[in-house]
Amino acid sequence: VIFVGMLRLECKAHNYAWGMKGGESEVAQLHKFNSGKMEADLDLTAPFAEFWMGTHKNGPSKVIETGETLQSWLETHPEALGEIVRAKYGLHLPYLFKVLSVNTALSIQSHPDKALAEKLHAERPDVYKDDNHKPEMALAIQDFAALCGFVTTEELKKALQATPELKNCVGDKESDAIINLNGDGDEKQLLKNAFASLMTCNPDVVKENVSNLGRQINGS
Secondary structure: OOOOOOOOEEOEEEOOOOEEEHHHOHHHHHHHHHHOOOHHHOOOOOEEOEEEEOOOOOOOOEEOOOOOEHHHHHHHOHHHOOHHHHHHHOOOOOOOEEEEOEOOOOOOOOOOOHHHHHHHHHHOOOOOOOOOOOOOOOOOOOOOOOOOOOOOHHHHHHHHHHOHHHHHHHOHHHHHHHHOOOOOOOHHHHHHHHHHHHHOOOHHHHHHHHHHHHHHHOOO
């Protein structure tokens, strides 16, 4: 049977801490209309962060008419994916569509390349849920700021020299190794060491130095 038309899907909403609270969240509104729930049935004190449409195992969409997952439906209706997609990805939807309602800064993310993603998934499927490398594209419909990638090594040197609070969080040893780089060291490894040190810095140290830096910026 060749499918022609559109499917109504029941999709998954995720309540991550950085999301907007119920009444202000576009995700909450989409979840309400999609699930058929009344507003009184939603916990409007909870953050509604992401609304997923796709086949990801952490929040698979379901076909409302049949109750089966979208992945199961695609396996019995492969023509819906088209020949080009099937040739490259098999019977898998090659993307996950999300709507985000962002209230505070999202967590820092580091995505592997495709080869490493496949390796990690094979070794620890309970942690790495799929073998995709997750390239992302964001389309902002309201004001939104995003940071992507790293500054140059020279910019990082200047920042560590000019900002003691940053150096305190990175650590003297790791910071000095970056500052003293002159082309004869293992730059990539030293940058990795500095980033790891920053990400594992004691939260109390981070809080104290961020507060100090904030007071300087605000002139107090």
